[in-house]
Amino acid sequence: MLETALEAIRSIGHRVNDALQTLGFAARFLAMILLYSGQSFRRLRLTIREVYFSGFQSLLIILVSGLFIGMVLGMQGYETLQRYGSSEALGVLVALSLTRELGPVVSALLFASRAGSSITAEIGLMKATEQLTAMDMMAVNPIARVVAPRFWGGVVSMPLLAAMFSAVGVFGGYLVGVVLIGVDEGAFWSQMQGSVDFYLDVWNGIVKSFVFGAAVSLIAVFEGYDAVPTAEGVSSSIKRTVVYSALAILALDLVLTSFMFRGI
Amino acid sequence: MSAECLVRITGVSFAYDDRPILGGIDMEIPRGKLVAIMGNSGCGKTTLLRLIGGQLKPTGGELLVDGQSVPRMTHDELYAMRRRMGMLFQFGALFTDISVFDNVAYLMREHTDLPEEMIRDMVLMKLNAVGLRGAHRLMPAELSGGMARRVALARAIALDPMLIMYDEPFAGLDPISMGVIGQLIRKLNDALGATTLLVTHDVQEALLIADYVYFVSDGQIVAQGTPEDIRASTDPFVHQFVFGEADGPVHFHYPAVPFEEESMSGMGHA
Amino acid sequence: MNRKSLDLWVGFFVAVGFFAVLFLALRVGNVSSANFAETYRLIAKFDNIGGLKVRGPVKSAGVVVGRVTEIHFDSQNYEALVTMMIDGRYRFPKDTFASILTAGLLGEQYIGLDAGGDEKMLQSGDTFARTQSAVVLEKLIGQFLFSKASETPGGK
Structure with missing residues (x-):
């Protein structure tokens, strides 16, 4: 009995130890990325290439999802608002939910599963096939050449994707609310413009998505670089990228929201 | 002697945590020669290459490349040294997202400011040397194992290195490709005036092309000599290795408790 | 590619x-x-601001002319000190009346400015002389019930 209890405590200790070690390595890894970024910015083409792969190629899923979410918000929002006789506030509801929360959070979740997982898979496979070791032996720093461009590509793409998501979402809300249901168009836009503040709502949303982009990109490149170099190891790294990214996005969202919208 | 010797290894040992891999290796690799290191799988041959390339640091001993101590080099010095080394990895390690041409051009583009036309000529020359000039537009996924190995070879010699290291260049190849690669390794060494270090467990092929051979077992050098010496050797280990006998000083069985004992007590764990 | x-x-x-x-x-x-291009600052003291918020609108004749930028409690006079930035294009007389109003029955609260007839204009940093606090619904209902209760015995 005592034996099993001790064993359980010991295994908890091991896990905490491992987790702290990984966290420490991740922090050191981020420092290395920043340190070697100068080297990789001197060849900007590498980063532009990654903006294409993680940003441009996520465009379709982001736009389609944004449109759908905006339309659903339009329907549900109208349903609730019209009970209180204030369906003109539909524009406000759609725009605020999108710019403050749904835009940054949902697009970051989509980004993590679309671009983050493929970054992890790419780097993990390069590691498994010794391409990273080969690069290092050829006096090419793999962090400057492979990791940093992917990290910055994600950091640049994410805010742009989130802004597109929100913009398309507002349009979706407009389609359902104004075109389909028949809320007054003037009231829809003017109430929205009266209540959505550029700095407080739009800009804070962009800041949020920037932070999410950095977090997801770091997790993705780190999991790829830290992957066990086997098929199984790479697949479990991809899984971890998606899971940890989702947790990080939601936890960071709570923290950022409580800083940004305190007492207003 | 040291001017003649490109790589000098004295008393080098290495261990992962508490698991010893190499214990006191002494080795000299003369300039312009083709030296083969042979041994059974898992005897620490690849570790030795990593030590010479500076990717691992030895736990003891001294390791000089071109008169400089590798373990004491800074990051920049290490990268400067690696630019003069070429390495062929076990499975080629070609960059799978770029074409054959770009793989070979990779180092020239990374490390030199040569104009694109000149790079093009050099790449085609290197590919011609391995007989694959016609394949320069293909992607690595479209190549057979032997072709991929030859492309990797062309990439390893892209910047005319002073030292070329091969990690199991014959692994998983058919006999024809094996002969092709073996002859290429020899020819490239002589044509480039480079020094070659070949790590393999393929004895027959290595004995054909090497100038000097080391046998490594359990992290120790157990035999060395020219190919003629080795063929004539009466050492039981060398004999077993050269003629591929199943049992000898190297046992077929991994160390275990006697079979009867295990079958009595071990069932519960199965 | x-x-x-x-x-x-x-x-x-x-x-x-x-x-x-x-x-x-x-x-x-x-x-x-x-963000108005050019603004000036005015201060108003209220006994009660109700639900007025920072960034709430300041309107005159229904047109937004400024925004509330700060709300403080003055512990000397036990009053609320509301600072607002007014669009530089609009000027108001010294005796302008500032009151806290509600948009619709339950809507957001804003500051309404009713211009007086004074010759002199309010300058940046000035304080409104006359203000009217927010109407608090509970107090209103209380007053109504009180006056009903006091008038009933007289009527009979």
């Missing part, structure tokens, strides 16, 4: 992204109404 078409698509991506930000800034939010 050759260089030129890669550049083209990345350029397209970035352009669409900036267009989206611009759309959010100009069409969804309203940069122009939030």
Whole structure:
């Protein structure tokens, strides 16, 4: 009995130890990325290439999802608002939910599963096939050449994707609310413009998505670089990228929201 | 002697945590020669290459490349040294997202400011040397194992290195490709005036092309000599290795408790 | 993927992204109404501000002329000190009346300015002489019930 209890405590200790070690390595890894970024910015083409792969190629899923979410918000929002006789506030509801929360959070979740997982898979496979070791032996720093461009590509793409998501979402809300249901168009836009503040709502949303982009990109490149170099190891790294990214996005969202919208 | 010797290894040992891999290796690799290191799988041959390339640091001993101590080099010095080394990895390690041409051009583009036309000529020359000039537009996924190995070879010699290291260049190849690669390794060494270090467990092929051979077992050098010496050797280990006998000083069985004992007590764990 | 078409698509991506930000800034939010080019500061003291919030609108004749920037409690006089920035294009006489009003029955609260007839204009940093506090619904109902109760015995 005592034996099993001790064993359980010991295994908890091991896990905490491992987790702290990984966290420490991740922090050191981020420092290395920043340190070697100068080297990789001197060849900007590498980063532009990654903006294409993680940003441009996520465009379709982001736009389609944004449109759908905006339309659903339009329907549900109208349903609730019209009970209180204030369906003109539909524009406000759609725009605020999108710019403050749904835009940054949902697009970051989509980004993590679309671009983050493929970054992890790419780097993990390069590691498994010794391409990273080969690069290092050829006096090419793999962090400057492979990791940093992917990290910055994600950091640049994410805010742009989130802004597109929100913009398309507002349009979706407009389609359902104004075109389909028949809320007054003037009231829809003017109430929205009266209540959505550029700095407080739009800009804070962009800041949020920037932070999410950095977090997801770091997790993705780190999991790829830290992957066990086997098929199984790479697949479990991809899984971890998606899971940890989702947790990080939601936890960071709570923290950022409580800083940004305190007492207003 | 040291001017003649490109790589000098004295008393080098290495261990992962508490698991010893190499214990006191002494080795000299003369300039312009083709030296083969042979041994059974898992005897620490690849570790030795990593030590010479500076990717691992030895736990003891001294390791000089071109008169400089590798373990004491800074990051920049290490990268400067690696630019003069070429390495062929076990499975080629070609960059799978770029074409054959770009793989070979990779180092020239990374490390030199040569104009694109000149790079093009050099790449085609290197590919011609391995007989694959016609394949320069293909992607690595479209190549057979032997072709991929030859492309990797062309990439390893892209910047005319002073030292070329091969990690199991014959692994998983058919006999024809094996002969092709073996002859290429020899020819490239002589044509480039480079020094070659070949790590393999393929004895027959290595004995054909090497100038000097080391046998490594359990992290120790157990035999060395020219190919003629080795063929004539009466050492039981060398004999077993050269003629591929199943049992000898190297046992077929991994160390275990006697079979009867295990079958009595071990069932519960199965 | 050759260089030129890669550049083209990345350029397209970035352009669409900036267009989206611009759309959010100009069409969804309203940069122009939030930031007046030139503003001056006025202060008003209220006994009770009700539900007035920072960034709430300041209106005169229904037109937004400024925004509330700060709300403080003055512990000497036990009053609320409300600071607002008014659009520099609009000037108000010294005896302008500031009151806290509600948009609709349950809507947001704002400050309404009713211009007086004074010759002199309010300068930056001035305080409104006359204010009217927010109407608190509970107090209103209380007063109503009280007056009903006091008038009933007299009526009979």
